[in-house]
Amino acid sequence: MLSVNELERFYERLVDCQHPIDLFGPLSEDKDKDEAKDALRKLRKEFLQMCHPDRYQNEEARVVHISTESTSLVNKFYVDALTSITTGVYWDRKSFRTTGTPRTTIKTATREYDIYSKIATGSLADVFLADYTEDGSTERVVIKVVSDTDDNDLIRNEQQILRSVRHKSMPTLVESFTTTEGKDASVLRYIDGYDLYALRENPMYKDGVPAEHMCWIFERQLSVLGFAHSNLVIHENIEPGNIIARPSDHNAFLTDFTFSVSNPKDGDYIKCVTPGYSAPEVAKKVQPLPTADIYALGKCMIYLVGGNVDTGAIPAHVDHRIAQFLERLIDPDYKTRPRDAWELHEELVDLRTEVFGKERFKALHI
Ligand SMILES: Nc1ncnc2c1ncn2[C@@H]1O[C@H](COP(=O)(O)OP(=O)(O)OP(=O)(O)O)[C@@H](O)[C@H]1O
Numbered sequence: 001m002l003s004v005n006e007l008e009r010f011y012e013r014l015v016d017c018q019h020p021i022d023l024f025g026p027l028s029e030d031k032d033k034d035e036a037k038d039a040l041r042k043l044r045k046e047f048l049q050m051c052h053p054d055r056y057q058n059e060e061a062r063v064v065h066i067s068t069e070s071t072s073l074v075n076k077f078y079v080d081a082l083t084s085i086t087t088g089v090y091w092d093r094k095s096f097r098t099t100g101t102p103r104t105t106i107k108t109a110t111r112e113y114d115i116y117s118k119i120a121t122g123s124l125a126d127v128f129l130a131d132y133t134e135d136g137s138t139e140r141v142v143i144k145v146v147s148d149t150d151d152n153d154l155i156r157n158e159q160q161i162l163r164s165v166r167h168k169s170m171p172t173l174v175e176s177f178t179t180t181e182g183k184d185a186s187v188l189r190y191i192d193g194y195d196l197y198a199l200r201e202n203p204m205y206k207d208g209v210p211a212e213h214m215c216w217i218f219e220r221q222l223s224v225l226g227f228a229h230s231n232l233v234i235h236e237n238i239e240p241g242n243i244i245a246r247p248s249d250h251n252a253f254l255t256d257f258t259f260s261v262s263n264p265k266d267g268d269y270i271k272c273v274t275p276g277y278s279a280p281e282v283a284k285k286v287q288p289l290p291t292a293d294i295y296a297l298g299k300c301m302i303y304l305v306g307g308n309v310d311t312g313a314i315p316a317h318v319d320h321r322i323a324q325f326l327e328r329l330i331d332p333d334y335k336t337r338p339r340d341a342w343e344l345h346e347e348l349v350d351l352r353t354e355v356f357g358k359e360r361f362k363a364l365h366i
Pocket residue numbers: 119120121122123124125126127142144171188189190191192193195241242255256257258
């Protein structure tokens with residue numbers, strides 16, 4: 001069994017892995033498939049012995065969470081490794097080259113980025129698609145450049161949070177730099193997914209995304225929110241543009257920590273009000289509390305299933321048990337609203353089984 005500190009480092013290493021070979025290494029010197037699979041099984045067993053939640057049952061919830069997440073990542077990489085050994089591509093780190101001709105290039109102290117299209121113009125920053133090549137493989141990233149140097153402190157706040165709190169459902173900061181115009185910028189690993197606005201804009205989902213799909217996004221969000229809160233980070237700006245769902249492995253990322261607060265003190269209050277999504281107490285400038293994030297997440301899920309964000313009305317196609325669960329999150333009174341994202345996560349896991357049967361992977365068509 002690892003110490004808590006070692007387990008945390010192991011989890012961070014897992015979060016950093018992009019390909020199975022990053023975790024399991026070359027496995028066989030001459031790329032023999034049988035030898036590689038034997039070595040792989042042995043390594044997986046060793047890793048699971050190190051991180052399995054059974055070993056951390058008596059630890060605090062945060063540690064149990066890290067061990068559960070680590071176990072699921074080891075298993076995910078194991079399955080990916082088995083498949084890629086069988087097809088023979090295990091040893092070739094997959095390249096994610098962007099198609100098209102780069103518009104320009106940016107050189108930092110450590111890397112050179114080819115910049116392609118602008119993919120978003122946010123209220124605070126412009127986001128560009130880019131890639132870089134390292135150790136023979138190309139990785140795709142986004143570069144988020146602040147629009148106005150007055151907002152440099154906000155992007156620096158996000159960088160600090162992303163450096164100190166690492167989670168498989170949070171963006172990975174590759175590096176940060178300042179442009180020649182003095183604008184701060186973050187290089188973030190590209191998330192191959194869709195934010196919730198993009199999902200709803202799909203004509204197939206004009207009446208809302210089916211509740212079954214909303215639920216896996218919801219479950220991942222409660223999981224990462226519980227982790228952020230256990231690290232005393234309040235997100236403060238949860239809205240559909242800041243949740244990116246990745247259908248390929250049913251991960252859903254909580255992004256955009258520019259307005260987040262780490263370890264709120266007396267006198268702090270939430271500075272970002274998003275109509276329809278911010279909890280009523282936000283306008284009253286109360287101290288940042290986890291309950292504000294829980295409210296905003298509830299509203300995002302109501303938006304996703306095609307509900308009315310202003311009234312909180314949930315469409316009839318959503319099972320009444322799920323509708324009732326969602327309604328608890330948007331309790332206008334933060335004193336009676338649920339405050340523990342992990343407790344809600346546990347409830348949702350059970351509710352999903354009750355409503356949809358045993359958990360199963362159903363493809364989300366986009
Ligand atoms: N790592 C990423 N991978 C893929 N797309 C991303 C990534 N980060 C951000 N985006 C896209 O860029 C958009 C804007 O990013 P972000 O919310 O971080 O910046 P912002 O300037 O604060 O935006 P806004 O003011 O709209 O909230 C997101 O909604 C998302 O579509």
